Amino acid sequence: MARIDAMEQLRQATASMADAGIRRMMILSGESVWSSQQVQTLARQHPGDWLWVGAAPELPLHCATSAMRTLLGREFLHAVFDARNGLDAEALAALAGTLKAGSWLVLLAPVWNDWPMQPDCDSSRWSEQPEAIPTPHFIAHLQHCIRADSECLLWQQHQPLRLPEFPPRPKWHAASGAPFDEQAAILNELAQMPPGVAVVTAPRGRGKSALAGMLLRMIPGKGLVTAPGKAATDVLAEHAGERFNFVAPDALLANTEAFQADWLIIDEAAAIPAPQLRKLIAHFPRVLLTTTVQGYEGTGRGFVLKFCASLDALTRYTLSTPIRWATNDPLEHLIDAVLLFDEPDVTSAPQGAISLQAIERNREGEPSEQLQDMYRLLSGAHYRTSPLDWRRMLDAPGQHFIAAISEDETIGATWLVEEGGLDEQLSRAVWAGFRRPRGNLVAQSLAAHGGSPLAATLKGLRVSRIAVHPLRQRQQIGQQMIALARTQAQQGADYLSVSFGFTNELWRFWESCGFVLVRVGSHREASSGCYTAMALLPLTAQGEALTRHEQQRLERDISWLQPWIDQPLPVIPREETTLNSDDWLELAGFAFAHRPLEACLGSLNRLLLSCDLPLNALRGRVQQRLSVEAICQQLQISGRKALLNVMRQEAQKALEKLDEQQCIALKDSLLQLQFFH
Ligand SMILES: CC(=O)SCCNC(=O)CCNC(=O)[C@H](O)C(C)(C)COP(=O)(O)OP(=O)(O)OC[C@H]1O[C@@H](n2cnc3c(N)ncnc32)[C@H](O)[C@@H]1OP(=O)(O)O
Numbered sequence: 032m033a034r035i036d037a038m039e040q041l042r043q044a045t046a047s048m049a050d051a052g053i054r055r056m057m058i059l060s061g062e063s064v065w066s067s068q069q070v071q072t073l074a075r076q077h078p079g080d081w082l083w084v085g086a087a088p089e090l091p092l093h094c095a096t097s098a099m100r101t102l103l104g105r106e107f108l109h110a111v112f113d114a115r116n117g118l119d120a121e122a123l124a125a126l127a128g129t130l131k132a133g134s135w136l137v138l139l140a141p142v143w144n145d146w147p148m149q150p151d152c153d154s155s156r157w158s159e160q161p162e163a164i165p166t167p168h169f170i171a172h173l174q175h176c177i178r179a180d181s182e183c184l185l186w187q188q189h190q191p192l193r194l195p196e197f198p199p200r201p202k203w204h205a206a207s208g209a210p211f212d213e214q215a216a217i218l219n220e221l222a223q224m225p226p227g228v229a230v231v232t233a234p235r236g237r238g239k240s241a242l243a244g245m246l247l248r249m250i251p252g253k254g255l256v257t258a259p260g261k262a263a264t265d266v267l268a269e270h271a272g273e274r275f276n277f278v279a280p281d282a283l284l285a286n287t288e289a290f291q292a293d294w295l296i297i298d299e300a301a302a303i304p305a306p307q308l309r310k311l312i313a314h315f316p317r318v319l320l321t322t323t324v325q326g327y328e329g330t331g332r333g334f335v336l337k338f339c340a341s342l343d344a345l346t347r348y349t350l351s352t353p354i355r356w357a358t359n360d361p362l363e364h365l366i367d368a369v370l371l372f373d374e375p376d377v378t379s380a381p382q383g384a385i386s387l388q389a390i391e392r393n394r395e396g397e398p399s400e401q402l403q404d405m406y407r408l409l410s411g412a413h414y415r416t417s418p419l420d421w422r423r424m425l426d427a428p429g430q431h432f433i434a435a436i437s438e439d440e441t442i443g444a445t446w447l448v449e450e451g452g453l454d455e456q457l458s459r460a461v462w463a464g465f466r467r468p469r470g471n472l473v474a475q476s477l478a479a480h481g482g483s484p485l486a487a488t489l490k491g492l493r494v495s496r497i498a499v500h501p502l503r504q505r506q507q508i509g510q511q512m513i514a515l516a517r518t519q520a521q522q523g524a525d526y527l528s529v530s531f532g533f534t535n536e537l538w539r540f541w542e543s544c545g546f547v548l549v550r551v552g553s554h555r556e557a558s559s560g561c562y563t564a565m566a567l568l569p570l571t572a573q574g575e576a577l578t579r580h581e582q583q584r585l586e587r588d589i590s591w592l593q594p595w596i597d598q599p600l601p602v603i604p605r606e607e608t609t610l611n612s613d614d615w616l617e618l619a620g621f622a623f624a625h626r627p628l629e630a631c632l633g634s635l636n637r638l639l640l641s642c643d644l645p646l647n648a649l650r651g652r653v654q655q656r657l658s659v660e661a662i663c664q665q666l667q668i669s670g671r672k673a674l675l676n677v678m679r680q681e682a683q684k685a686l687e688k689l690d691e692q693q694c695i696a697l698k699d700s701l702l703q704l705q706f707f708h
């Protein structure tokens with residue numbers, strides 16, 4: 032009888048959620064068989080789409096967590112998120128944004144008390160551990176948010192379903208189709224906009240896509256729409272009516288000349304790589320970009336920080352009133368609390384003296400306020416920070432933090448990660464390109480792209496992220512945090528390291544902290560449009576030797592690297608055209624193992640100068656920098672992989688010709704690494 036009453040109450044609560052235009056989370060915590068049964072009952076009793084998100088779907092409409100991004104821009108009534116074996120926080124946030132007013136987001140969780148110590152499959156994406164690990168800090172934080180939230184529903188197995196007294200809410204009036212005030216004001220300005228670029232950013236469900244559709248309907252000339260996926264443009268199409276004209280980004284980029292229009296609309300623009308966006312923008316007189324600002328990767332924060340900041344004439348607009356649901360929506364509120372989407376106000380900052388603190392994670396229980404503030408600061412400043420980082424900060428092993436505090440407010444944050452310490456054989460195998468275990472970003476890269484086979488055996492502390500409040504920058508706060516990190520690292524690490532998107536300003540900062548530039552990648556990274564750079568600050572004699580070795584290698588190679596990198600680099604070249612023992616080792620690594628071409632450009636150039644064999648593939652690619660396609664066509668090679676093999680064979684021939692004995696000895700020692708597991 033009690034159960035029937037509860038189910039009836041649930042039906043009534045669902046009806047009043049639809050009336051009030053809100054969504055809520057229901058947590059089903061218990062054994063899998065039990066929660067699966069409840070899902071079937073709920074789906075039967077409450078009509079809706081009932082999208083299942085997770086592996087092993089138990090409902091007809093389903094989506095893998097990894098594919099959740101493809102549903103941005105779609106809308107559903109009710110959904111189930113299966114977190115019984117792991118919780119992908121980005122997918123959970125993405126799902127919450129697609130749910131219509133009146134929806135339940137049913138979160139399936141393990142038994143409540145077991146949850147914190149249960150291994151979480153999602154951890155394999157970010158913990159850099161060979162096996163899934165328990166994530167007690169994040170789960171404690173999530174459980175705390177759930178317990179503290181009187182608007183969500185926690186139903187545990189072996190306990191009756193009890194609905195709290197939800198406070199009454201005003202009736203919600205769904206949008207009528209006419210633009211909201213905020214939308215109307217922006218449309219008004221766009222109608223009169225001179226040639227240029229406008230960007231509309233907002234959290235989920237604020238009417239960005241609808242606004243773009245309305246613009247198309249309103250403009251006198253021709254408008255085109257592009258977006259990462261057509262499936263995500265339903266809302267835009269609905270509001271544009273007959274004026275909707277979609278072209279996929281690839282088609283547009285393949286032949287921009289073929290498409291003429293007065294306006295180009297790029298929906299969910301942040302999911303398109305910056306160089307491609309730049310190309311699209313350059314071709315059309317007026318462009319409207321829309322993007323979501325909420326901290327999952329590929330969404331707008333980085334876009335605003337990096338891409339928009341790089342455009343000269345850009346008008347920015349934001350939308351704040353939710354339209355897909357009512358204001359003060361309980362589900363949005365809970366997700367914001369769990370994933371710290373509520374960003375700090377950066378328009379003011381305490382100006383008093385600062386103190387620095389090393390922050391350690393609580394042994395148990397939920398994370399300190401301080402750690403939460405640090406994450407907010409970092410995610411506001413870094414285009415790549417996502418809920419994955421929040422989870423990593425909380426539960427991955429080997430993380431360290433330094434906060435700069437002024438008048439009880441966190442105004443600076445540094446996040447450091449332990450790296451390296453690989454055993455000798457493994458480090459050599461990484462150097463040769465045979466192995467690439469997870470994690471150890473800089474430590475492994477030093478081996479894989481640098482000139483020291485034992486580089487990954489050293490221990491490093493990598494500055495994973497650093498940020499200072501925008502109103503307190505250039506006051507030596509960043510430098511002081513690094514100085515403290517340096518002092519603290521001295522006990523266990525050979526060097527501090529950093530990997531960053533190279534800009535002159537950032538390099539000046541790292542240089543001022545004492546770092547030495549040791550590597551610059553040869554491709555611009557799609558998401559930031561920058562070259563990846565790595566720098567080291569040695570702490571021990573071994574660290575010093577490694578740093579000098581890599582610095583000298585860069586100086587020796589720079590005149591051959593620079594032509595691949597269209598950004599002047601602050602490295603003084605040393606002209607050396609003869610092969611030395613480091614070159615021989617590296618060339619053998621290319622010829623007989625799997626070292627990538629990009630990591631051997633200097634030594635390959637010196638090899639080509641020292642050898643009079645034709646070596647057409649190598650000369651075409653390395654000396655003349657012809658494209659892979661051009662060489663393949665010229666030499667009738669079937670593709671990228673086959674070309675690499677031909678180049679490796681040419682390098683073998685050249686080494687044999689120069690010194691057969693040395694070549695055989697190096698080949699033997701390299702091939703042994705192949706069998707190391
Ligand atoms: C791994 C990573 O996190 S890489 C990304 C780094 N973080 C970011 O880009 C986030 C946004 N930026 C910031 O938060 C800050 O600007 C930081 C962390 C980069 C630097 O912190 P700050 O406290 O501002 O730097 P600090 O005052 O210690 O600078 C020391 C020196 O570095 C150099 N420097 C720092 N910023 C700049 C800049 N924007 N342009 C030129 N030089 C600079 C200067 O030489 C400066 O000394 P000076 O001011 O006496 O000339």
Ligand SMILES: Nc1ncnc2c1ncn2[C@@H]1O[C@H](COP(=O)(O)OP(=O)(O)OP(=O)(O)O)[C@@H](O)[C@H]1O
Pocket residue numbers: 103104105106128129206207208209210211214233234235236237238239240241242266269323354355
């Ligand atoms: N003025 C309006 N009148 C009627 N419906 C509207 C209006 N503006 C937006 N909507 C509807 O509100 C919902 C949310 O709008 P929209 O999809 O444009 O938001 P969004 O900010 O692009 O969301 P997301 O970030 O989730 O893609 C959609 O169903 C859309 O059709």
